[in-house]
Amino acid sequence: xxxxxxxxxxxxxxxxxxxxxxxxxxxxxxxxxxxxxxxxxxxxxxxxxxxxxxxxxxxxxxxxxxxxxxxxxxxxxxxxxxxxxxxxxxxxxxxxxxxxxxxxxxxxxxxxxxxxxxxxxxxxxxxxxxxxxxxxxxxxxxxxxxxxxxxxxxxxxxxxxxxxxxxxxxxxxxxxxxxxxxxxxxxxxxxxxxxxxxxxxxxxxxxxxxxxxxxxxxxxxxxxxxxxxxxxxxxxxxxxxxxxxxxxxxxxxxxxxxxxx
Amino acid sequence: xxxxxxxxxxxxxxxxxxxxxxxxxxxxxxxxxxxxxxxxxxxxxxxxxxxxxxxxxxxxxxxxxxxxxxxxxxxxxxxxxxxxxxxxxxxxxxxxxxxxxxxxxxxxxxxxxxxxxxxxxxxxxxxxxxxxxxxxxxxxxxxxxxxxxxxxxxxxxxxxxxxxxxxxxxxxxxxxxxxxxxxxxxxxxxxxxxxxxxxxxxxxxxxxxxxxxxxxxxxxxxxxxxxxxxxxxxxxxxxxxxxxxxxxxxxxxxxxxxxxxxxxxxxxxxxxxxxxxxxxxxxxxxxxxxxxxxxxxxxxxxxxxxxxxxxxxxxxxxxxxxxxxxxxxxxxxxxxxxxxxxxxxxxxxxxxxxxxxxxxxxxxxxxxxxxxxxxxxxxxxxxxxxxxxx
Numbered sequence: 201x202x203x204x205x206x207x208x209x210x211x212x213x214x215x216x217x218x219x220x221x222x223x224x225x226x227x228x229x230x231x232x233x234x235x236x237x238x239x240x241x242x243x244x245x246x247x248x249x250x251x252x253x254x255x256x257x258x259x260x261x262x263x264x265x266x267x268x269x270x271x272x273x274x275x276x277x278x279x280x281x282x283x284x285x286x287x288x289x290x291x292x293x294x295x296x297x298x299x300x301x302x303x304x305x306x307x308x309x310x311x312x313x314x315x316x317x318x319x320x321x322x323x324x325x326x327x328x329x330x331x332x333x334x335x336x337x338x339x340x341x342x343x344x345x346x347x348x349x350x351x352x353x354x355x356x357x358x359x360x361x362x363x364x365x366x367x368x369x370x371x372x373x374x375x376x377x378x379x380x381x382x383x384x385x386x387x388x389x390x391x392x393x394x395x396x397x398x399x400x401x402x403x404x405x406x407x408x409x410x411x412x413x414x415x416x417x418x419x420x421x422x423x424x425x426x427x428x429x430x431x432x433x434x435x436x437x438x439x440x441x442x443x444x445x446x447x448x449x450x451x452x453x454x455x456x457x458x459x460x461x
Numbered sequence: 462x463x464x465x466x467x468x469x470x471x472x473x474x475x476x477x478x479x480x481x482x483x484x485x486x487x488x489x490x491x492x493x494x495x496x497x498x499x500x501x502x503x504x505x506x507x508x509x510x511x512x513x514x515x516x517x518x519x520x521x522x523x524x525x526x527x528x529x530x531x532x533x534x535x536x537x538x539x540x541x542x543x544x545x546x547x548x549x550x551x552x553x554x555x556x557x558x559x560x561x562x563x564x565x566x567x568x569x570x571x572x573x574x575x576x577x578x579x580x581x582x583x584x585x586x587x588x589x590x591x592x593x594x595x596x597x598x599x600x601x602x603x604x605x606x607x608x609x610x611x612x613x614x615x616x617x618x619x620x621x622x623x624x625x626x627x628x629x630x631x632x633x634x635x636x637x638x639x640x641x642x643x644x645x646x647x648x649x650x651x652x653x654x655x656x657x658x659x660x661x662x663x664x665x666x667x668x669x670x671x672x673x674x675x676x677x678x679x680x681x682x683x684x685x686x687x688x689x690x691x692x693x694x695x696x697x698x699x700x701x702x703x704x705x706x707x708x709x710x711x712x713x714x715x716x717x718x719x720x721x722x723x724x725x726x727x728x729x730x731x732x733x734x735x736x737x738x739x740x741x742x743x744x745x746x747x748x749x750x751x752x753x754x755x756x757x758x759x760x761x762x763x764x765x766x767x768x769x770x771x772x773x774x775x776x777x778x779x780x781x782x783x784x785x786x787x788x789x790x791x792x793x794x795x796x797x798x799x800x801x802x803x804x805x806x807x808x809x810x811x812x813x814x815x816x817x818x819x820x821x822x823x824x825x826x827x828x829x830x831x832x833x834x835x836x837x838x839x840x841x842x843x844x845x846x847x848x849x850x851x
Binding site for chain 1: 475486512
């Protein structure tokens with residue numbers, strides 16, 4: 201089975217602060233890590249390979265230093281790393297990014313694509329689904345378990361707020377996974393050595409046949425107006441020790457006062 | 462905090478990093494639970510194997526990742542794992558101990574048969590000690606009686622680390638009891654052989670994340686191919702094994718000592734009394750300085766010895782004994798001091814330092830008590846000086 205895992209290099213968010221003047225993230229000197237949700241995607245890809253045979257190729261779009269993500273993926277069992285990198289990609293939003301990654305996947309060939317449910321920096325959860333849309337293949341998001349998988353179809357459990365649903369899909373398909381899906385392994389010594397020696401293939405806009413006008417800042421329909429921290433949610437009011445009738449009356453009054461009802 | 466780095470090559474840096482991540486992510490968080498349950502840490506041992514760490518002391522020719530001798534590798538990994546949990550780390554170190562007789566005295570066929578399995582994570586054990594033969598190892602009573610083209614083994618081994626959990630055992634038995642030490646031979650036994658059973662599991666003070674059991678041999682038949690080296694060379698194999706394994710015990714002691722220093726100092730900077738952190742008191746700073754200094758001195762001796770073993774043909778008995786004796790004494794002192802730094806909290810099981818103290822104690826005892834180590838060092842000094850005087 202040809203498995204592609206999409207992975208992103210992100211700043212370690214626990215270390216990131218927001219510049220109160222400009223509202224932008226202060227990224228300088230912040231260590232870069234593999235997006236934590238993608239580590240589950242890598243592990244799941246490696247587990248499927250170990251069960252069914254095949255190859256896991258990890259694909260990342262980013263600047264040259266994002267190569268570190270691919271080497272780390274190889275140290276935990278991925279076979280190959282491909283860095284999709286081009287100055288033309290700079291400033292891509294989720295639409296343009298998924299367009300680029302879809303083109304890279306098409307160039308490489310695949311049976312399934314696995315991605316983390318979202319990246320911890322942007323938190324959009326749009327790139328995985330976007331890639332599936334651009335490729336015109338089925339997608340199942342928030343997968344918490346891959347039950348059955350073969351060359352024809354897969355049966356997976358998709359996490360919902362109040363339970364899960366079982367989804368059957370033909371293959372090729374794209375899955376985004378949640379952290380319940382597995383417990384990622386730690387790097388092995390052989391994996392680390394393979395990672396050090398691995399040749400990371402690089403693909404540019406030309407290599408994957410994307411029009412550089414449709415990607416990057418120019419090709420991105422999203423315009424960032426302002427970056428700000430949302431106001432902290434204030435805790436709700438709590439009334440205790442009231443008789444049920446009293447409580448009901450108080451509740452109705454309060455809701456009426458605040459014009460909810 | 463920063464410690465001196467003894468990972469020389471890029472590969473050694475990688476194995477140290479792999480072991481360190483395992484120690485922090487897996488061993489340390491599980492240590493308290495295994496200390497309580499005294500169960501064998503199979504889940505973690507499998508991860509140690511999956512991380513290729515059992516390969517670091519085995520030659521590439523046999524699916525290992527070491528070029529030739531690799532006590533240095535073994536010590537690096539043991540120290541890191543022991544930082545996480547001295548007990549769980551013993552599953553690794555005791556496997557290395559059980560493997561050394563095969564590396565030292567095995568023929569090519571024996572190495573081909575057993576070393577790749579161990580490299581892949583089949584654990585091993587070393588069986589010399591008996592109820593009446595501890596420091597006086599030549600006093601073992603387990604016998605291996607010649608029978609046609611093989612041997613019949615009878616006897617009982619005591620306090621065997623990894624006993625009952627390991628698949629491969631290097632067992633010492635008398636092939637000729639009349640010859641004393643020169644009548645001992647070493648055999649490779651496998652779990653499941655007819656007549657090979659296990660006795661009680663010991664309830665220990667420390668290193669409770671490891672398993673210690675009795676081995677019972679009742680007419681266990683082994684072929685001649687299971688004998689390591691010539692008949693009568695068993696005692697020599699055991700002594701050569703200790704030369705190489707004692708730096709491993711020393712590395713375990715260093716890992717425990719490092720952890721004690723780390724825990725003590727990080728506690729001392731956060732614990733406030735009289736309106737300031739207790740670490741601001743010179744009395745405590747001096748104590749912590751001594752702890753860190755002794756630990757670094759022990760590490761220097763251990764890794765210098767490990768390198769000596771890897772690069773010299775001749776035996777390292779004196780240096781191996783020094784490193785084991787010194788490092789384990791340091792680990793004992795430093796862990797007792799760490800409990801002192803944490804005060805009442807240090808005495809409670811809720812904090813990790815009392816376990817360090819209990820774990821450290823065994824390093825002064827096994828693979829030769831520290832009295833035996835001093836005896837070895839003293840005898841070596843006298844022997845060397847007498848030779849030079851001549």
